[in-house]
Amino acid sequence: MTAIDASYAGSTAAAGNFRTCRYTGLKVDSAAQSLIKANAVAAVVFLAIGGLMGLLVALTRWPAVHLLPSDWFYLILTGHGANVLLFWIIFFEIAVLYFASAILLGSRLATPKIAWAGFWLMIVGAIMTNVAVFQGDSSVMFTSYPPMQAAPHFYLGLIIFAVGALVGVGVFFGTLVIAHGERTYEGSVPLVTFGALTAAIIAVFTLASGAIILVPTFLWSLGLISEMDPLLYKVIWWGMGHSSQQINVAAHVSIWYAIGALTIGAKPLSEKVSRTAFLLYILFLQLASAHHLLADPGMSASWKIVNTSYLMYLAVLGSMIHGLTVPGALEAAQRRNGYTKGAFEWLRKAPWGNPAFAGMFLSLVMFGFIGGISGVVLGTEQLNLLMHNTIYVPGHFHGTVVTGTTLAFMAMTYYVLPLIFQRDIIWPKLARWQPYLFGLGAAGISLFMMGAGTLGVPRRHWDMSFTDAILQFELPSGGFLMMGLNGLSAVIASIGGVLFVLITVGTVLWGKRLDKGEAPLTFPLHKQASRVAEYGSHATIKLPGTIILVGIFFVSFVLYYFVNWKYLSELWLMR
Numbered sequence: 001m002t003a004i005d006a007s008y009a010g011s012t013a014a015a016g017n018f019r020t021c022r023y024t025g026l027k028v029d030s031a032a033q034s035l036i037k038a039n040a041v042a043a044v045v046f047l048a049i050g051g052l053m054g055l056l057v058a059l060t061r062w063p064a065v066h067l068l069p070s071d072w073f074y075l076i077l078t079g080h081g082a083n084v085l086l087f088w089i090i091f092f093e094i095a096v097l098y099f100a101s102a103i104l105l106g107s108r109l110a111t112p113k114i115a116w117a118g119f120w121l122m123i124v125g126a127i128m129t130n131v132a133v134f135q136g137d138s139s140v141m142f143t144s145y146p147p148m149q150a151a152p153h154f155y156l157g158l159i160i161f162a163v164g165a166l167v168g169v170g171v172f173f174g175t176l177v178i179a180h181g182e183r184t185y186e187g188s189v190p191l192v193t194f195g196a197l198t199a200a201i202i203a204v205f206t207l208a209s210g211a212i213i214l215v216p217t218f219l220w221s222l223g224l225i226s227e228m229d230p231l232l233y234k235v236i237w238w239g240m241g242h243s244s245q246q247i248n249v250a251a252h253v254s255i256w257y258a259i260g261a262l263t264i265g266a267k268p269l270s271e272k273v274s275r276t277a278f279l280l281y282i283l284f285l286q287l288a289s290a291h292h293l294l295a296d297p298g299m300s301a302s303w304k305i306v307n308t309s310y311l312m313y314l315a316v317l318g319s320m321i322h323g324l325t326v327p328g329a330l331e332a333a334q335r336r337n338g339y340t341k342g343a344f345e346w347l348r349k350a351p352w353g354n355p356a357f358a359g360m361f362l363s364l365v366m367f368g369f370i371g372g373i374s375g376v377v378l379g380t381e382q383l384n385l386l387m388h389n390t391i392y393v394p395g396h397f398h399g400t401v402v403t404g405t406t407l408a409f410m411a412m413t414y415y416v417l418p419l420i421f422q423r424d425i426i427w428p429k430l431a432r433w434q435p436y437l438f439g440l441g442a443a444g445i446s447l448f449m450m451g452a453g454t455l456g457v458p459r460r461h462w463d464m465s466f467t468d469a470i471l472q473f474e475l476p477s478g479g480f481l482m483m484g485l486n487g488l489s490a491v492i493a494s495i496g497g498v499l500f501v502l503i504t505v506g507t508v509l510w511g512k513r514l515d516k517g518e519a520p521l522t523f524p525l526h527k528q529a530s531r532v533a534e535y536g537s538h539a540t541i542k543l544p545g546t547i548i549l550v551g552i553f554f555v556s557f558v559l560y561y562f563v564n565w566k567y568l569s570e571l572w573l574m575r
Helices: 030-061 070-103 112-134 152-181 191-221 230-241 243-264 271-292 301-336 355-378 381-387 392-421 428-454 477-510 529-533 544-571
Strands: 018-020 027-029
Touching (some): 027 070, 030 112, 030 392, 030 477, 070 152, 070 191, 070 392, 112 152, 191 271, 243 271, 243 529, 271 301, 301 355, 355 428, 355 544, 381 392, 381 544, 392 428, 392 477, 428 477
Antiparallel strands (some): 018 027
């Protein structure tokens, strides 16, 4: 089946509760479509709230501006973490799970009523947590470490949200069972669905870890438990806090493959290799949470050594594989599309004016070069001594969650809108610029925070100069410069974020309807976009451009890695 087969042109309905997408030929279940819409809209709302809070945080940590007083800073920082790291991302991931199961497999969604119950639980939980934050008595930041204590409904909101998300994951698993039982697809599930399955499996572990620690913390806030052990809390909490980011990794890698197929007709170089990489995520990626605990006594020295010297690298291997197979699939597709001159014509002639492709490729590059390399540095026990509890740490996870996950989700939205909402993108010129503005700003945020952290600037602190401290500590002037550039980068990223929200909302409200007539898409799909729902691999083909790009990445990684060892030797006065 081709992407724009004439037999499907103008078809808006199929038997039962399905319609046939005229652009991809995919069967779209009406219940899945409605739930994807609801979760995507909720995701964008919380992104807007959390993004505004992030700008306020950055402007406060910019020494020359120092916008908010300390009480408001910690309140806003708490809300920022909850809204962007949990609510925005997980709402969108639930939408991805429904798309990857019901839509790509041509199946009906399992238990739509239960799925809606899960959605409303997530809404109630997110609102409850935000209410607790804005009431002013829950400024415990994203991690909420005891003995800091939030209002009971802060924790209850998180618990309810997690239960709703687990319901969504369960509906996803149920849909896979229905699709298999009703034989709505041939062979194995497509790679995008397999990646979503990986994210869902990690989500079960993640949300269970959250329940294990947040339920007793909630009882503690009610006075039913006398105390919480801070060390026990921290160890278990990071089983949720960091593993939630591994859900993100599996989800946005799946989106990379999806956008490659939709935009230029890309197929995996090898289904088996890519699936093995996802399997490595399931087995080892959660263990990377240890880098938040390497400076703490809560884990044995043996565990720290095994984790950082062996297990972490098996998780990194999964991302390294995707770092080869995703650009390799793109190059192979472009060469089959006729761009065969030299090593990089395929890249030069890529659809850079399509915000979906541009956002996807920027996400791929920035996740690898910024988030990936810095993650290995933080996961090395000796180097962690330099970076632990400095602003380098949020610099790292902004490189993974913002330049990687958020940019990929934004890119996918440019296809969710026409294919699911059936609205064409408005303001195409602004849409073309949006991923570049957001990507530039997000990259600056990550890089400048990591630079400031290397110079000793602390995280989670309202005043980096410690103006009122009894014991003064003077940071290098470069630290102040880095935080100023971080603030400027946040402004640029915010402009890109505002454009995304405006384009998204404007398209939903006023975009040209695509469910009538034969209107072409402003950002067209490839004629073989239906490959996104197919199982199979490309035949072997030479990929000189990908090999060069991967080589550049490895050289960059080695150089940066050993620069940090030089810093460590200076700290230890070793020459």
